[in-house]
Amino acid sequence: MNTSAARARRLWPGPLKVSALAGVMVSLTVMPGAAQSLSVNPGRFGAMTCQQHWYVEQEVLAEGRVCLKSARARRAFQRAKRCISDSEAILPEKARDYLEILRQSAHAKSCPGF
Secondary structure (H helix, E strand, C coil): CCHHHHHHHHHCCCHHHHHHHHHHHHHHHHCCCCCCCCCCCHHHHHHCCHHHHHHHHHHHHHHCCECCCCHHHHHHCCCCCCCCECCHHHCCHHHHHHHHHHHHHHHHCCCCCC
16 A cells, blocks of 8 residues: 555545544644644645645644744744744654655645755
8 A cells, every 4th residue: 555645544534534533623723732734635635736735834834833944934824823943853743744745745746846
């Protein structure tokens, strides 16, 4: 089995698990910082534009409080909480796996910067 596909399934549950996940998501929204924004199902990455790949990547980094490198990203997420590190190592493993799959998708589309 493709490693990326296995990670995508681990990151984004099937339809049967969505109702059980809803209660968890409500709990996580009450505790700020407890959940990373993994707003796009990895199965949809292939349909996204390069701009959308960039935005989702920067969104995950900003919400994880990783310092954004470009002025464009800092402008786009100027209301994000203050960054605490330049290293993505501060992100939870689930968020790092999500970014890896996102970046592989962007690279496969030959998006600049990926």
